[in-house]
Amino acid sequence: MNRVITVRELIEVGGFDETAVLAGETFLEKELLGVTSFDSPDGHKWLRPGEFVLTTGFPFLTHKESSESGLIKLIDDLVEVGTPGLAIKLGRYIESLPPKVITHALNRQMPILSFPMEKAWSDVIVPVVRYINDKQRMELVQTHAIYERFHRHLTSGDPVSNLIPLLHDVLQSPISIHVPTLKWNWETPPAMRKDETIVYVDKQIGQHAPRWMLNQPLARMTNGLFVRWLLHDQKVQGAILLRQPDRDLYAWEKVAIEQSAALLSLEMERQRTVSETYQRFRNDFLQLLVSGKYGSRHMLIRKAEEVGWELAEHYIAVVISVKPHSSPDVETWKENLTLLETIRRILSMCDLPILFGLDQHNRILLLMPATENDESAAKGILTDLMTTLALQWQHPVYLGIGRLHHSWEGIVQSYHEAQISFRSATHAIGLANAPLLHMKDFNELGLERILFADKPGAEAHALAEEYLGKIAQYDKEKNGQLLYTLQIFLQVNGNYVEAANLLFVHKNTIKYRLQLIRDLTGLHPENGQDQLMLRIAMTVHSFGYQA
Missing domain, CATH: 3.30.450.40 (GAF domain)
Known part of the structure; x- marks a missing residue:
């Protein structure tokens, strides 16, 4: 039942004197639901919680003297029932409350009032009941008015x-x-x-x-x-x-x-319903982007506007899932939807222009806007996003990141790389500061880019074209011999002297040419893993690759 009246209000409504409080003055805000009286030792057994008690104290007398133990027991019994307080008619049978009773009432948080001798029980009970009824009636009126106001708000639109x-x-x-x-x-x-x-x-x-x-x-x-x-x-x-x-x-x-x-x-x-419908359209739009089959730029811009997005010039693709492998089961789809909602919430609070949705494998796809020739800013934002996600999502997350490729046409390649990175991430160890987050960047991949590709052979050819194509282009423009030098250097297992002898040049010339190769490709021919990548590229080249 709701709050009706306090002991403090009862003192005013019941016409008690200002000095009526004998004990428990600090507990006058206790609530009561009604007032009753009894003068029997076991009268507390028929009380309801919230009823304030009026008594003469007669049952608690021994040889016409107040019984401390009887009054203390009464207080304990009333506390157990849930009584908010009591009033005793002093002067009839009890002249005053013993100090021990007052102390005990204070300890049990029980207000005790002095009931005036000239008052009848009804002098308190009737006005208090009327006051309670008036308050309840007023609350009903106010409650009805509240319903009316909110109904008008709802129907007015x-x-x-x-x-x-x-x-x-x-x-x-x-x-x-x-x-x-x-x-x-x-x-x-x-x-x-x-x-x-x-x-x-x-x-x-x-x-x-x-x-x-x-x-x-x-x-x-x-x-x-x-x-x-x-x-x-x-x-x-x-x-x-x-x-x-x-x-x-x-x-x-x-x-x-x-x-x-x-x-x-x-x-x-x-x-939420509108957002879910919108998100389905956005998922379709993302699939259009990563497929590369979207026709003219004008048509793509129009479709982006239809789903509420404004396209940047360049993007980096990111693939995320709660499961290490693509799985068509409903459970994975639901978990990824929940994770997507968490990501959506994070993005909504920082207002980042990131495109997000589910790809055709029901994995989360993010397209991070980036400036031309600068991946660092976009990947810095991604790192911050993943740090926040790790704090809110206490489950494993697998994440693969593609590279920046120019214009919207580059999204297809970035998405392809993100998928390879994602497969690599499923076999990676979590970050030290976020053990549940398994993340791989395509820039960090070596042999994994071939091992985890859908078509390893095609990926090997792509690798050869990417790295050897730059070297071959340099040779064509500068009339250089970098590609042949690299081939000889690899044949002699990285021996500068032997490579110099076979090419009839000085050892420093070999080092200079290898530095040019590092500048062009980002790979170090002397480094074990990079050398392996170059060996694979040269092997593909030897089987008919044309730069």
Whole structure:
């Protein structure tokens, strides 16, 4: 039952004297639901929780002297029942309360009043019951008015943001509605800043709601702030924050908050449905991008606008999944959807222009915008994003990163590389600072780019074209002998002197040419893994590759 009247209010309504409080003055805010009287030793057995007690104290006398033990036992019995306080008619059978009884009442948080001799029980019971009935009637009237106001808001088609001034007007208290994923950060008055409570709310977003939150979504924080958690599928989506005086909420105030929560949940569900539909179109658009079969640039720009995206000039592809291998099962699809929602929430809070969705294998695909010839900035943003994700997602994540290739046409190749990197990541060890995150960058791959390719032979040819093509182009333009020098150097297993003798040049000339090869390809012919890559490229070249 809702809060009706306090002991302090009872003193005023019942006509008690200002000096009526004998014990427990600090506990006069205790709530009561009614008033009753008894004068039998076991009368407490028929009390209901919340009933204030009136008594003469007669059952607790021994030889016409007050019995300390009897009164102390009475206090204990009343506390067990849930009695908020009692009043004793002093002067009839008990002249005064013994100090031990007063001390015990204080320890048990039991207010004790002195009931005036000239008053009858009905002089207190009747006005208190009338006061309670009036308050309940008023609460019913106010509750009905609340329902009417929120009904008008719903039927008038007002935007959901108008709930803030409506709720503020009803409760006459600062209000904040906080749903980060939808960028709802409404507050009135504006003085409510992002304090530690809102930071705490932010940390709960997307988390599974604990049992206490499911059972009691409206809760009071230790700093006096009321929080009405907004939940969906047992996960925290946001909160209504309310600053109130140090008291409980009235029933009609709770109704206003619950009506607001219901309307917010309806709007959140509507936007979620729209977002899911939108996301399906975005997934199709991403698939169009990575396929390279999108026709003219004008058509692609128009399709991007239809799904609410503005295209950058260059992108780096990133493939992410919760499972190490492509799997068509529904469980993997659902887990990736949940992970995508977490990523969406992170992106919504930092407002990054990253394209995201699911690819044809139901893995998450990110397209990171990048500037020409500069991967570092985009990959720095990706690192920050993954660091945040690792803090919020306590499960393994596998991630593969492609390289920057110019223009939209380069997205196809970057996506191809990201898939190879992803397969490599499934066999990699997690990062030291995020053991559940397994990440591989195509730039870091050596032989793995061939081992984890769908078509190793085709990838080997691509590798040869990428590296030897640059060397052959240099030889053609500069009339150089870098490709032949590399071939001889590899044949003699990296022996500078022997290579110089076979080419009839000085050893330093060999070193100079190898430095040029490093500058052109980024590979070090002297390094074991890089040398292996160059050997594979030269092998492909020897079987008919034309630079």
